[in-house]
Amino acid sequence: MIRKTFEWALSPMGRIAVLIAALSLFSLAAFGVYQSQQPPEQPIQFTHKLHVGLGVQCLYCHPGALRGPSPGLPTISKCWGCHQQIGKTQTSPLLKPMVDAMAKGEGFTWVPVAQVPDFVHFTHRPHVAAGLNCENCHGDMTQVTIAVNPQVMNMGWCLNCHKQKAAGDEEKLTKLTDCGTCHY
Ligand code: HEC
Ligand code: HEC
Ligand code: HEC
Ligand code: HEC
Ligand code: HEC
Structure with a gap:
């Protein structure tokens, strides 16, 4: 059976079929990426660019970034x-x-776009307390019209910065790269 399938896949018709299957898989994947980078359907077309441009502070609308675990949406x-x-x-x-x-x-x-999975423990407070700015992690929100899914918030992204910030301090490095610091 396996051998037969293999022979078929190598025949001219088989090759075309395999090619078509590969191409459609590829376009499906590409479509998935495209979809996740499309802005979600929000209840109203709110733009950061206009409002931050008016001088409204980030913390006016997202006060939890200093006080609580989550900045919150207004x-x-x-x-x-x-x-x-x-x-x-x-x-x-x-x-x-x-x-x-x-x-x-x-x-x-609101449909949240900047999110890490539930099994990840992330709070804003220690980050803001360590002197990081919103743009260090969210990019320049002052230019954002409709917010899209930031693809960068994965484990490598967290670890890269943690390693960088802990450079030279062994104790801190152990703490900031320990699985239990971000997962429990
Ligand atoms: C500090 C005042 C202020 C706050 C708070 C504020 N806005 Fe605005 N908003 C404005 C001003 C001023 C304009 C520009 C009006 C104009 O074009 O003349 C505006 C424009 C808009 C527009 C575009 C309107 C258009 O026709 O172009 C939308 C949509 C909007 N705001 C939604 C929101 C939403 C949603 C919130 C809450 C999350 C919000 N605004 C909070 C002051 C504010
Ligand atoms: C007038 C209110 C207002 C101000 C000021 C404001 N935001 Fe927002 N922000 C919102 C609203 C409403 C949403 C949810 C809709 C959306 O994603 O666009 C949001 C969403 C976000 C998100 C995406 C979160 C998510 O999951 O959707 C980030 C990140 C963010 N804001 C950061 C900032 C930063 C940084 C600043 C200052 C430079 C700022 N905001 C200023 C109202 C505001
Ligand atoms: C160290 C990186 C980092 C910094 C600095 C940071 N954020 Fe975030 N932010 C994140 C991550 C990661 C998430 C997703 C958190 C989650 O899913 O619980 C997030 C989520 C958000 C959300 C969505 C919250 C919600 O309730 O849905 C908003 C709004 C936001 N951040 C605003 C801000 C503002 C305003 C600042 C500056 C005061 C800021 N962030 C600084 C990493 C950061
Ligand atoms: C831009 C740099 C940066 C990024 C990105 C970042 N962090 Fe951090 N994180 C820090 C700094 C700096 C501290 C504070 C270290 C200290 O105590 O001095 C910190 C502290 C923490 C702490 C608290 C550790 C403790 O002391 O208990 C947790 C938990 C954490 N980060 C989780 C995350 C997660 C999860 C992500 C990714 C979703 C992330 N961080 C992304 C810089 C970053
Ligand atoms: C600084 C924070 C941080 C530390 C430390 C950390 N992780 Fe993660 N981890 C994350 C984030 C954020 C994600 C979510 C990734 C995503 O959404 O793509 C994640 C995802 C995962 C996943 C799911 C894999 C996936 O692709 O969805 C596993 C398994 C995992 N981590 C194991 C570990 C182990 C084991 C350690 C210790 C060696 C560790 N993590 C340390 C932040 C961290």
């Missing part, structure tokens, strides 16, 4: 506090989802 009342004073809010089609949600007493459910 509730609609944070948006509304400012937008109810802006004339354009009532007329802009881009802001209609906000006006409608407020009228119905609903909130926004």
